[in-house]
Amino acid sequence: MLDVNSQAPDFEAPDQHGNPVRLADHRGSWVVLWWYPKASTAG
Secondary structure (H helix, E strand, C coil), X not given: CCCCCXXXXXXXXXXXXXXXXXXXXXXXXXXXXXXXXXXXXXX
């Protein structure tokens, strides 16, 4: 878990089109990360 006001570690994840996006590419900007369980899975 991160401490309050600490920077998140860099990571890479695919966008809605499958293109890689790196958190470091957005440093200095507000970023909202949204995810949800894959459709038709338990949970």
